[in-house]
Amino acid sequence: MEKRKFGKWSLIHASALTALSLFAAPAGSVFADAAAVTSSSVTAAATATTSPAVTTTTPATTTTTGTTTPVRNTAIPPITDADKASKLPNVLVIATGGTIAGQSVDQTSFQNYKAGSIPIAQMVSELPDKQKIADVETLQFGNSGSSAYSMADLYDLSRAVDEALKSYDGVVVTSGTDTMEEIAYFLDLTVQSDKPVVITGSMRPWTVVGSDAKANLYNAIKLSASGRTASFGTVLMLNDTINLARGVTKTNDYRVDTFETPMLGAVGYIDETTIRIYRAPERALLGPGKGKPVFDLAKIKKSDLAKTEIAYSYQDAGGEAIEGFTAAGAKGIVTAGTGAGGISSAMSKARSKAVEQGVVFVTTTRTGSGSVYGGGKGIISGDNLSPQQARILLMLCLSFSSDFETVKSWFTTYGVTEIE
Secondary structure: OOHHHHOOOOEEEOOOOOOOOOOOOOOOOOOHHHOOOOOHHHHHHHHHHOOOOOOOOOOOOOEEOOEEOOOOOOOOOOOOHHHHHOOOOEEEEEEOOOHHHOEEOOOOOOOOEEOOOOOHHHHHHOOOOHHHOOEEEEEEOOOOOHHHOOHHHHHHHHHHHHHHOOOOOEEEEEOOOOOHHHHHHHHHHHOOOOOOEEEEOOOOOOOOOOOOHHHHHHHHHHHHHHOOOOOOOEEEEEOOEEEEOOOOEEOOOOOOOOEEOOOOOOOEEEEOOEEEEOEEEHHHHOOOOOOOOOOOHHHOOHHHOOOEEEEEOOOOOOOHHHHHHHHOOOOEEEEEEEOOOEOOHHHHHHHHHHHHOOOEEEEEEOOOOOOEOOEEOOEEEOEOOOHHHHHHHHHHHHHHOOOHHHHHHHHHHHOOOOOO
């Protein structure tokens, strides 16, 4: 991505798995979003209701230190002849699990449920009036809490989204909310298609009274089908609110209005049949194909994804975290600093030593909002990126280049939302 051909990803006013494997982890509590569920009946239901796949690109199951890696289904279902003949947009819903697919103990068990229990084909079949907005197919990529996915899994997910968008008009990704902002930003930086990508989830399981799950899924499909966010990159749609992936964060562990974009705010809203878009990223105004990110995963292997970590600063924080990350092979470390990115004396000394060993650092603030400026030898400012999203960008930068100046330029291009 050349500097001015793409410009900074500014936020401006817009004027105009062939096998499905479900793996279990204990849940049934407030932490249910982090759990996965195994059920032979669920697997059978998914197999019976999901459209047949075209090709199988699912990686083989591997075993590491006695732990079996779940198989992720990346086989894109074909668009049916009937859907091809229809005038409605074709949307593929790719499910990864989470609370939105949660099965509660009873209809009032808001916190006592198992996330990732209900197959996406069943969920979509239960949506009323979907035939008014799109022809919908489904793909069960996985059925786990969001934090259960590795970066290698997200590599597969992003490649699957791009593959789907070769034929579908839009994609919806369902996810748990705990790390949704990281999954969304990874997709935002890596999906090459200009077609709409919408990620959604819920704060209440599918089966409880007053759940936000059905409304969020319905509106996400509606938004994707509308084409209103073409060339926006990945957007989040929850609670009738549309946020760009870059900058959005989960602000509350229970409330349905949890996702916000500090300082910059939402870009639009959905009110029944009305979709209002009030702001847009500059990439949306550059024209098709001109704003795509440089991080094309087709050019690297999963094993090329760089190891990056986050070190959190606090009163009298030690430098052991940075030392440990460096010793473990981290290529980049994000510091979540106090105030405008400050870190303790011990952390600073450890950082200096790590820089001499070639580790790249990005400074961010732990405050939840605000910009961080400056930099130095081996150190890049993270502007107003959260530590967790700065880590995603740093990981991708170091996966595609080991040159510090190149990485720094990408942070200036992608990590800053300044109007020039």
